[in-house]
Each structure stands twice: as C-alpha cells, then as structure tokens.
Amino acid sequence: MKVKFVIPLLIILWLSKKITSLPPESRGLDRRSFPDNFVFGTAASAFQYEGATSEGGKSPSIWDYFSHTFPERTNMQNGDVAVDFYHRYKNDIKLMKELDMDAFRFSISWARLIPSGKVKDGVNKEGVKFYNALIDELIANGIQPSMSLYHWDHPQALEDEYGGFLSPQMIEDFRDFSRVCFEEFGDRVRMWTTINEPYIITVAGYDTGNKAVGRCSKWVNSQCQAGDSATEPYIASHHLLLAHAAAVQEFRKCNKTSQDGQIGIVLSPLWFEPYSTSPEDNEAVKRALAIELDWHLDPVIHGDYPEILKKQLGNRLPSFTAEQSKMLKNSSDFIGLNYYTGRYIAHLPYVDPARPRFNTDQQLEWRVTNHSNHQIGPEEDRGILYSVPEGLRKVLNYIKDRYNNPTVYIKENGINDYDDGTKSREEILNDTFRIKYHEDHLQQLQKAIM
Numbered sequence: 001m002k003v004k005f006v007i008p009l010l011i012i013l014w015l016s017k018k019i020t021s022l023p024p025e026s027r028g029l030d031r032r033s034f035p036d037n038f039v040f041g042t043a044a045s046a047f048q049y050e051g052a053t054s055e056g057g058k059s060p061s062i063w064d065y066f067s068h069t070f071p072e073r074t075n076m077q078n079g080d081v082a083v084d085f086y087h088r089y090k091n092d093i094k095l096m097k098e099l100d101m102d103a104f105r106f107s108i109s110w111a112r113l114i115p116s117g118k119v120k121d122g123v124n125k126e127g128v129k130f131y132n133a134l135i136d137e138l139i140a141n142g143i144q145p146s147m148s149l150y151h152w153d154h155p156q157a158l159e160d161e162y163g164g165f166l167s168p169q170m171i172e173d174f175r176d177f178s179r180v181c182f183e184e185f186g187d188r189v190r191m192w193t194t195i196n197e198p199y200i201i202t203v204a205g206y207d208t209g210n211k212a213v214g215r216c217s218k219w220v221n222s223q224c225q226a227g228d229s230a231t232e233p234y235i236a237s238h239h240l241l242l243a244h245a246a247a248v249q250e251f252r253k254c255n256k257t258s259q260d261g262q263i264g265i266v267l268s269p270l271w272f273e274p275y276s277t278s279p280e281d282n283e284a285v286k287r288a289l290a291i292e293l294d295w296h297l298d299p300v301i302h303g304d305y306p307e308i309l310k311k312q313l314g315n316r317l318p319s320f321t322a323e324q325s326k327m328l329k330n331s332s333d334f335i336g337l338n339y340y341t342g343r344y345i346a347h348l349p350y351v352d353p354a355r356p357r358f359n360t361d362q363q364l365e366w367r368v369t370n371h372s373n374h375q376i377g378p379e380e381d382r383g384i385l386y387s388v389p390e391g392l393r394k395v396l397n398y399i400k401d402r403y404n405n406p407t408v409y410i411k412e413n414g415i416n417d418y419d420d421g422t423k424s425r426e427e428i429l430n431d432t433f434r435i436k437y438h439e440d441h442l443q444q445l446q447k448a449i450m
C-alpha cells in the first residue's frame with residue numbers, strides 16, 4: 001500500500017513521504033515510531049479560519065453570502081472573524097512550530113485573490129501579498145506549505161452571474177484562477193489539492209441544501225429557495241471534475257511550479273458494512289462505495305463514470321466528451337483521502353418515483369446499528385461521527401485493489417471534543433479522547449501498509 005500523506009490530529013494532516021514500516025504496537029507512539037521523512041502537520045480552510053471577510057480587497061464568497069443571508073441555516077454563525085488568521089497568522093505559525101509541526105495545509109480564498117472570480121477583471125494585489133507572506137512565513141519557520149485551490153468557496157459574483165458550478169463557464173474561470181495560483185506561488189508550494197471533497201460540495205450544496213450554496217428541491221428542505229435534488233448534484237459534480245482536470249492541465253504546463261510538485265483531488269469516503277447478511281444489503285454496500293468513491297475516482301483515473309452509476313441514473317448523469325475523458329484520465333498524481341467514520345448500509349426497497357433525488361437514487365439507507373443492534377462504533381460527535389478506525393484500513397485496501405495501488409495521501413482525520421461541562425480543565429487539557437482516536441486509526445494504518 002503506497003500511503004504517502006497522512007493528515008490527522010484535530011482537523012489535521014500528516015504528510016508522510018514514504019511509510020515503509022510502523023512499530024508493532026502503535027500505543028504510545030511518538031516521532032521515533034515513524035520513518036525520518038514522516039511529516040506531521042495541521043490543516044484548515046480559508047472560510048473557517050481567515051476571517052477579515054471584507055478586508056484586503058476580498059469580495060463575498062458563497063459562504064459569506066449564505067451565512068449572512070440565511071443565518072438560521074448556519075446556527076447564526078459566520079466567518080467574519082473566525083480565528084482571525086488573516087491578522088494573527090504569524091503567531092499561529094509560531095504555535096505550529098511549538099507543536100513541532102512540519103507542514104500546514106491551507107486553502108486559498110478565490111474571492112480574496114480574484115474578487116470578481118474572473119482574471120480579466122484583475123488580480124487583487126493585496127490578496128497575492130497576503131498569501132506570499134503566509135507562504136514565506138511558513139518556510140522561514142521550517143513548515144512546508146500545502147495549498148488547496150478549492151475548499152468549498154468561490155466568489156458569490158460567479159454564483160450571481162451564471163450559477164457557479166451549475167454552469168460549464170465555471171470550468172474556464174477555475175482554470176484561470178488556478179493558473180494565477182501556480183504562477184504566483186508554485187515556486188514554493190510543492191503539494192497542491194484541486195477540489196476538496198466534491199461529494200460534500202455537491203450533496204450538501206445541491207441535494208440537502210444544508211451547506212452553501214444551499215440549493216435543493218423544496219420538498220427536501222423547505223429552507224431552500226431553489227434547486228433540483230434529482231439533477232443538480234450530478235451537474236455540479238460533473239463541472240467540479242472538469243474544473244479539476246483543467247487545473248491539472250495548467251499545473252503540468254506551468255514553468256513556474258516546482259519540478260517535484262504534485263497535484264491531486266481529495267475525496268471524503270465513509271466505510272460501509274452491510275446491515276445484515278442478506279444479498280440485498282451486500283449489494284447495497286457496493287452501491288454505497290460506488291457513489292462515495294468511484295463516482296469521482298473512476299473519472300480521474302479511467303476518464304469516465306462507473307457503469308453501476310450510469311445504469312442506475314440514466315440520463316440524469318452527465319456524460320463526458322472524448323476530449324473531456326482524455327483530459328480527466330490520469331489527472332491526479334495522488335488520491336487524497338479524508339476519513340472520519342463509517343455506517344451500516346441497508347437496501348432501501350422502495351423509492352418514490354415521483355420524487356427522485358440524490359439521497360435515494362442508490363436505494364440504500366445509512367444506519368448506525370445493524371440488524372443485531374450492534375453499533376458501528378463508539379459515538380464520538382453528537383450522533384454524527386462514530387469511531388470506526390478499521391474503516392480507514394478497509395478504505396485504503398479498497399482503493400488499492402480497485403485502482404491498482406495508486407499513491408494515497410490521507411489529508412484529514414480527526415475528532416471534535418466538546419466541553420459538555422462534565423470534565424475538569426485538567427481532563428480537557430490531557431485530551432485523552434482524541435489521543436485514543438488517533439492511536440486507534442494509526443494501528444489500522446499500520447495493518448493497511450504492512
């Protein structure tokens with residue numbers, strides 16, 4: 001198993017250059033337990049930590065618009081200040097250094113770099129200056145910069161003009177944005193992510209409507225102002241894939257990027273086990289993995305969607321032209337992986353044909369307990385995240401077996417620990433909750449790469 005980037009610890013990242021072995025026991029792991037070139041780091045996304053949403057020439061992003069226009073849909077929260085990284089990045093980098101981090105994976109705000117979204121309207125010099133200063137500060141402190149081009153946000157102006165990723169126009173605007181990034185920062189940034197979690201972007205943004213851009217069928221979520229949960233997730237995802245391929249084309253022909261630079265897409269699969277031993281539930285697991293992984297991996301490796309999805313979705317799944325397929329094929333130098341949790345999968349025998357939507361298209365249902373009432377894993381995050389560390393090993397092996405052992409970079413893994421008022425300050429600072437989570441996942445990682 002060629003696992004090269006391992007990225008946990010909170011929101012977090014380890015960038016592992018080449019893991020050749022791990023100790024027999026991962027309990028009590030420290031740096032001496034890993035190869036010398038194993039890299040530990042932290043990670044975040046622009047909207048979640050930069051703040052300064054109306055400073056430095058930045059325009060509103062889709063998340064700025066969503067959180068301010070529909071505050072009830074974001075628990076009355078927004079990213080106006082966040083952790084104020086825009087002003088405090090030097091101090092935060094010092095903290096990373098004190099934590100002995102080797103790398104920092106951050107995303108660039110398209111709205112900060114190119115406020116209109118279109119290069120022809122001009123590049124924001126203040127935005128370029130900020131990201132140059134950030135990169136230089138990281139390098140000065142011995143921390144490797146790793147840049148994500150798209151972590152769920154783009155200028156609201158593009159949404160207003162032509163509907164963002166619902167329009168093929170987005171592909172060329174993303175190409176231009178990416179080219180500017182490579183030309184401005186490619187001499188110092190060697191590791192690049194094109195699209196972070198296209199599954200989450202399209203499903204949460206266009207099927208359930210609970211994240212920006214907040215579109216869905218009205219009958220799915222009454223808060224949605226517009227949308228079609230039966231078609232839009234597939235259209236937006238199609239354009240995200242083509243935008244990825246366009247960015248990779250620009251990266252590979254840019255003479256300002258590092259010779260040893262790499263670029264790839266990052267996916268966010270869960271692991272699935274059958275709800276029962278029935279043939280129907282076992283087949284449902286195959287469909288779940290097809291939509292969680294193969295939906296986006298087959299195109300970037302083979303140049304087309306998996307047959308199982310074509311058959312299931314018919315003409316609601318867009319098709320690639322011969323030229324697009326060629327552009328997509330082998331368009332990822334690595335497979336980025338964000339892994340957090342797992343579920344049992346049960347076959348869903350009936351779907352209302354009058355109300356098609358992404359969530360029910362594969363005729364499967366996620367469950368946290370199986371037919372014997374056995375829970376998939378310990379509940380770690382308010383009914384959302386259940387610790388299923390063996391799922392990490394199984395996802396890695398699935399990718400290895402199905403896609404001929406590609407290089408895999410684990411970009412995210414981690415767990416929240418909420419202060420519910422029952423723990424002392426000392427207990428919280430000991431952080432044993434998260435330590436165990438990571439130890440358990442490291443054990444499974446070891447099994448995957450042995």
